[in-house]
Amino acid sequence: MKLEFGFGTGKQTVEVPEQNLLGVLTPNHVQYTHTGEAAIKYALEHPIGLPRLREIVRPGEKVVIVTSDITRPMPTSAVMPALLDELDQAGVKPEDVTLVFALGSHRMHTEEERRKLAGESVFSQIACIDGDPTDCVHLGVTSRGTPVDIVRVVAEADRRICLGNIEYHYFAGYSGGAKAIMPGVSTRAAIQSNHSLMVHPMACAGRLEGNPVREDIEEAATICKIDFILNVVLDEHKRIIKAVAGHPVQAHREGCAFLDKLYLKEIPERADIVLVSQGGAPKDLNLYQTQKALDNAKHAVKDGGVIILIGSCKEGLGEHTFEQWMTQSPDAHSMIERIGRDFQLGGHKAAAIAMVLEKADIYLVSELPDSLVKSIFLTPQPSAQAALDAAFAKLGEFATVLAMPYGGSTLPRAMV
Structure with missing residues (x-):
């Protein structure tokens, strides 16, 4: 063959x-009713565990959207237009919105890469920047000893919206959810502390409950509060076949359950x-x-x-x-x-x-x-x-x- x-x-x-x-x-063959932009709009209209985003944010608030860097297949450019429309309905002005690329421990982007990731229209409307791990704010420490040191522009925002694609992760269980914050916009020392938990036998692909890495990540995201997530699941051709929005844990779990059915x-x-x-x-x-x-x-x-x-x-x-x-x-x-x-x-x-x-x-x-x-x-x-x-x-x-x-x-x- x-x-x-x-x-x-x-x-x-x-x-x-x-x-x-x-x-x-x-x-696996899975039935789904919405794909692409329609899936994004449906998720935003039917958030899990939270009101609609337009009911959460207020005019004049500084809103940061944290998304994946170039090493991830997250289709940021496909997701952003509907998300910006939702913010616009809340009265949020483009100058109050910043798209931050979560680098984790990865390299900085070129301007051309940032433009491609954001999409030409979005890049021209709002600030699109790399998270700077050398300019962070210390917000606290998790119960497992991980410092919650977050990129300043994210830490000091009034509202934080996290994007991501959900797939299996070999020690965090799954990608997506609060991973946009930890390790996405954290210092190298914080990432190292969190990732050191990978040696635990419960830190493995496909496991959430009892996984110390995932639990530490989600505790960090209660210290640096996430107001809303928008995550997607992609098929093998990188097309959006599922989107979940709302609460950073509840919505993420629904996305993970869908991923299991698929992969x-x-x-x-x-x-x-x-x-x-x-x-x-x-x-x-x-x-x-x-x-x-x-x-x-x-x-x-x-x-x-x-x-x-x-x-x-x-x-x-x-x-x-x-x-x-x-x-x-x-x-x-x-x-x-x-x-x-x-x-x-x-x-x-x-x-x-x-x-x-x-x-x-x-x-x-x-x-x-x-x-x-x-x-x-x-x-x-x-x-x-x-x-x-x-x-x-x-x-x-x-x-x-x-x-x-x-x-x-x-x-x-x-x-x-």
Whole structure:
């Protein structure tokens, strides 16, 4: 069977013998009534757990809208027009609205990138800025010791509206909701404190209740209050098929429940070989982001198997500390030992990759130099087809295969 995997703005094609293929993990069939702009308008008209936004904000208030940066597929430009219309109905003037791109620990945008993310019309109407993690306000500390240090323009706003797309997150359970605040517009030290909770066994994809990372995030968002959220769920083609609005926890939970219906995949057994991609740009800009698909794939592979990770990574490894850990560690296992005694943001993803390497080999199909890939304990492959051929050569002609074309969004759950 011929399969295609997103690779940057292009594709990788691979032929998998049908007798070896256990399945292709694509989204479940789910009924939905509103898509695109209609879904956004419906969500704004039917908020969950709160009144309509136009009944919450007041004329003259300074309103900040926090949205995702370029490493996320959040379609900000598609969401903003209806949101601005809602604010306009409340009497809020454009000069009192600021769109803040939540960088977390990521790089700043160019003006062209900000313009593209916001959309030309929105960019010309309101201020569209990057959150500046060097200019923050200390608002308090969570019960788990995480400092709530928030980008000043967000902390000092009268109203905070948070946008996001909901997908699985390998230790926060799901993206979206209060993640726009923590880690979105927090300091690196605050993010590091929150993310250090990832070592807890309950901090895993698809879990909310009892997940210390998610609970810490949502506690931070009670200290830096979120007035309203607007989150979306995207299909495999990045189209909006569900939107939820309103209370930062209640609305988020409804979005997560919808995501489970769409992307939680029961599999009869784990496979010898897993082919996985983030689905292409922008999710595979670097290895730091592409790792999310790898972490989901680990739930589908047998011990001693091979994960074929397909991602452009055209911007390299993607984060300074992550790069240091990956390139300067003597071996993969040392990163696991190190994270237990010396948690560092960035290093946490290096350790996560190392944990997968304890279980399976990782063949990487990317635009990274082979020498770099080898130095970070992965096996470079020139194409997805070459990688699959090499995996069969290693594991035998009867090796079983699972394919995950949208690995960052798809969460396998083995029944045995």
